Amino acid sequence: xxxxxxxxxxxxxxxxxxxxxxxxxxxxxxxxxxxxxxxxxxxxxxxxxxxxxxxxxxxxxxxxxxxxxxxxxxxxxxxxxxxxxxxxxxxxxxxxxxxxxxxxxxxxxxxxxxxxxxxxxxxxxxxxxxxxxxxxxxxxxxxxxxxxxxxxxxxxxxxxxxxxxxxxxxxxxxxxxxxxxxx
Numbered sequence: 001x002x003x004x005x006x007x008x009x010x011x012x013x014x015x016x017x018x019x020x021x022x023x024x025x026x027x028x029x030x031x032x033x034x035x036x037x038x039x040x041x042x043x044x045x046x047x048x049x050x051x052x053x054x055x056x057x058x059x060x061x062x063x064x065x066x067x068x069x070x071x072x073x074x075x076x077x078x079x080x081x082x083x084x085x086x087x088x089x090x091x092x093x094x095x096x097x098x099x100x101x102x103x104x105x106x107x108x109x110x111x112x113x114x115x116x117x118x119x120x121x122x123x124x125x126x127x128x129x130x131x132x133x134x135x136x137x138x139x140x141x142x143x144x145x146x147x148x149x150x151x152x153x154x155x156x157x158x159x160x161x162x163x164x165x166x167x168x169x170x171x172x173x174x175x176x177x178x179x180x181x182x183x
Contacts, residue, residue, distance in 0.1 A: 001050055001139075001167070003050070003166055003167050004048055004049060004050040004051075004126065005048065005049055005051075005052050005054065005163060005164065005165050005166075005168060005172075006045050006046075006047065006048040006163070006166065007045070007046045007047040007048070007057070007061065007105065007109075007161060007162070007163050008042060008043035008044065008045055008046065008079065008161065008162050008163075008164055009043055009044040009046050009071075009101075009158045009160075009161055010042070010043050010044075010158065010159060010160040010161070010162060010174070011042060011043075011073065011156055011157065011158060012070070012156045012157045012158075012159050013132060014156055015042075015073065015075075015154060015155070015157065016041070016042045016156075018075075018150065018156075019042035019075075019090065019129055019131065020042060022090075022131045022132075022146065023035055023036055023096040023131060023132075024036075024038075025146050025149075026131070026143065026146060029127050031132065031135060031136075031139050031142060031143055031146075032051055032088075032131075032132035032134065032135050032143070032175070034131060034132075034133045034134060035130060035131075035132070035133060037168075038166050038167045038168045038169050039169045040130075040166075040169045041169070042129055042135070043129065044073075044092065044127050044128065044129050044158070045164075046101075046102050046105055046106070046120070046161070047102075047105065047109060047116070047120050048117070048120065049114070049115075049117065050146070052114060053085060054163055054165070054172040054173070056112060057085070057088065057109065057112070057114070057116075058163070058172075059124070059162055060108050060109060060111075060112055060171050061105075061111060061161055061163065061173070061175060062107050062173075062175050063081050063108075064104070064105055064161075064174040064180070065160075065176070065177050066175075066178070067138060068087075068101065068177045068178055069177060069178045070157040070159050070175065070177050070178060071097055071101055071157060071158040071159060072095070072156075072157055073092045073093075073097060073098070073155065073157060073158050074092060074093045074152060074153045074154070074155040075090040075092050075093075075100055075129065075154050075155070076091065076092070076093045076152055076153040077090075077091045077152065078090050078091060078131070078144070078147040078150075078152070079091055079128075080140070085131060085133065086132075086134055086135040086136070086137065086140060087131075087133045087134070088132040088134075088135060088140075088143050088144075088147065089128035089129055089130050089131055090128065090129045090131055090152075091127070091129075091146070092127050092128075092129070092152075092155075092169070093103075094127060097124070098127060098158075099125075099127075099160075100121075102120075102125055102127070103122040103125075105124070105161075105163025106120055106121070119176065120183050122157060127154050131143075131147065159176060159177055160174050160175065160176050160177065161175055161177065162173065162174030162175075
């Protein structure tokens with residue numbers, strides 16, 4: 001049974017490999033394997049909803065990405081949210097280009113009559129890339145040490161957008177930024 005859908009921003013291969021390196025170290029140390037187990041891919045979530053029709057979004061996303069260029073990203077810090085889930089993430093520098101990109105995508109989605117949840121509205125969205133989920137409290141410090149070894153900042157480009165259903169992750173479609181709309 002589907003838990004929901006997300007529109008995800010994917011990275012160039014070098015940046016994706018930097019994130020995967022952290023995932024793999026955490027898996028080898030048996031700290032966190034969930035992202036690998038659900039067959040996720042390193043990403044920043046731009047929009048998420050428990051219910052939607054993928055076919056309804058495909059043309060909207062395709063049209064949106066055709067007008068965009070690859071987006072520079074720099075993961076400059078890491079952190080965790082103040083809740084009991086013990087998720088850790090890499091945080092990109094919140095550039096105006098990244099914030100506008102997400103806001104414009106959500107505006108295009110909203111024009112299709114799809115409701116935008118509070119956490120994805122322009123004044124509330126927090127961009128992040130998950131690196132560990134459900135980390136035991138006793139191992140949080142160890143995860144921070146692993147993430148410090150990444151030697152931040154790590155930089156690259158956002159290259160693609162995809163719509164996935166989860167969990168496990170199943171991609172419905174993806175498009176490269178700046179690519180001409182194909183017939």
